[in-house]
Amino acid sequence: MIVSAQNGQEDYLRKVLGNLEKIESATYFVIEQTWEPGDTTALVNRRTFCIEYDHPGDTTIGARFVNFDGIDTTKAVFGYDGTIHAIAYHDIKKLEIDDFTTKPLPFRPLSSPFFNYTRNIIKYALETPDNITVEVEDDVVDWHIRIVINENEQVEFFGKACYLPANPYCWDPTSIYELWVSKANDLPYKVRREMSTNISMKECLDAQLNSASKEKFDLLSFFPKDYKIAKYGERKNVQHASKLLSKNAPDWTLKDAAGKSVSLSDIKSKALLIQLTGIGCGPCRASIPFLNKLRTEFSIDDLGLVAIETWKREGHALQNYINRYGIKYMLLGGTDEISKEYQTGGSVPVFFLLDENRIVRNVFDGYGEKVTDKEILNAINLLSLSSE
Template sequence: MAWWQTESELLRICPTVHTQTVVCKSRERLQINFKRYKMKNGIILILVISLFGCNSTINQNDYLRKVSENLDQIKSASYFSTQVSSAPEDTARFTEPYELFYKIFINPLDTLVGSSSMTFSAEDTTNMTDFYDGKVRGKVNWEEQYVKIDSFKHHPYPFRLVHYPFYTKINEIIKYTLTTTDSIQTNFKDFGDSIYFCLRIINKHVYFHIKPIDIKNEYIPEDEISQFDVWFNKQDDMPYRMRSKWHHTTIFEACSKPKFNLSKDTALIVSNYFPSYFEVRYVDPYAPNQVEQKEELEGKIAPDWILKDTDFNEVSLSDLKSKVLLIQFTGVGCGPCHQSIPFLKKLVEEYKTKDFEFLSIETWSNNMVGLKRYQQKNGFNFRFLKSTDEVTKSYVVSSVPVFFVIDENRIIRKVINGYSKEVSGKEIKESIDKYL
């Protein structure tokens, strides 16, 4: 039995009678607790030694400027990155952590991303899978020997949906902290071998791409706080871990084995990283005239399925006997999905005396423990099931939330993409009432 287990057991049996603390005058605070316990056969003395970060004499802004200067020196870099997400205020992760290998090429002229990048599997750092070269993003399919390219021609966002390199992103967080007039709170701690820094942006939903993007829509709470926690290694004064928190999700990222080029300007030429005979396919996922595949399901029989709830009970579509079904495909960590919960709970109550049933199907997370807590925390009064890749594909779900209104013959009568407080709720109710 380890000594801390022994101490824990003693604390359960006996109260602490005496505690002494010694504080050493050094970079770290050394706390020594002498804990004395009364036992039937005498007194046992436990010596507990703990190291705590001291109050740093390093000035926060001076240190952040130093780190920013170091980050500004990077011309290109490679590193392994491990990422994982979880629900707010919960440590249960959505999925298993996944590790990728990145090569980045700093490009100050790119005002949207700040760098070009290539992505590789952590297990195979020779075959590139994804890239962004400053103009287009692409995916490389080695099995079928083609490259799929998106030129952002009809991109609807104020940023680009690509990889934002760890180091450029944190550099922007630092520069924002040092120059912003927004309402912010910061925390700065020196732990001897590392520095912890926390930035909290008050009443704003901010993403750090190359520049801070303040997202404003009906899904964002008025009292939103965007929080960014960064850890720096004092050996090289470089960041190695960060955590981003918003009302709907928390994202963790840790970097390892970095290699920096600080002297030679380099550029990404993606054609050097796949064979010249690969077919190049251009796609435009945001083209205004593109037909949504989900609409093609309207009027067809709903694909059957057997899925499990958070208690691992199997539920099938054929088990559901209500005249009208409303099925939502959702994602833990999706802002609009999260904001739809109060409406859906109220909907279930309003229609509980009618021949109607609603159920929600999770598509993002595979962690049943985390999903169970998410269900309990939000007080679901409806079935909550975990999807499979096959079911998600059969309903052509490429984004969430999406709602399917299904009639008594199990024909999909209406497909409603996204959620809006003012529009979606009315549309959903009208569709349900039409087929009841």
């Protein structure tokens, strides 16, 4: 059954919002999942434990929170106190602090805690003049709320609704939010967000409301005292991919979407173009037509072409990406070691052009349509390869 505005939809949303506004603190587990559009298996499946406090004094997010490891709930992973955002890198004993001055934006791009997030979505649906549709469906034990936002910009909820700047890699700005509300307490327990670029879902479990300690919230006290503190955006002492120029390309053996192992030494072409890429990266996706064109214009004997996915997506995600974007070249699943050995610092896309002896002749960092296309094509032609 669809509940329309005439028979109580708006009144029910106001009731749920009222319940959310009564939450001053909450502790709960969260199951977080993300997908690429068209994928049936989650790329990310993560369980965390959260302590959340309402914080009206913060006019950006409107909450303080700390997220912990879902198994070791004493190990803080990241948090926010209304002034700074802290992220722990436990493997290297480092705490990165972002005070939002390095890269000023009109909003703070943080993953808001569950009850703050759902409260702001419902408040927006009730108050916005934007072009939206809202449906409330009876799912027997739950109410299912679906909000479709038809604006020229994607709408994210970093606290209040935020309109994202125009993105050349977003072909459809429609934003869809779905919430599942328990009839037992008229509070949301699951939320799903869908954009043309990716899909995410959070499910709240074992919530304890208004029972957390109201002592002064000291974000840094949740993290180990001996961790080195670094400011977000500080120049890091890292190697750069350009240092591989005129050197042998690091060897690798990786798996394709079907699980078949492929080694650098298996590729016998006169030249080889390697792209380090990431599923979900806009510029990487924008480069696909150019790479497909190269695959068509040059024979496999003359030019090998391999993309290595370095964001550690599984085989099913690789196959979905191949099918969705019509990829005609080899796509392999990468590892952290690939990014280290190719000295990219995790950045994507980065292109490496190798000669017949697998010496790195050119490195292209980033992708700009036509400009990068021309640079790569000119470099290929300098290796005396002829297109078909």
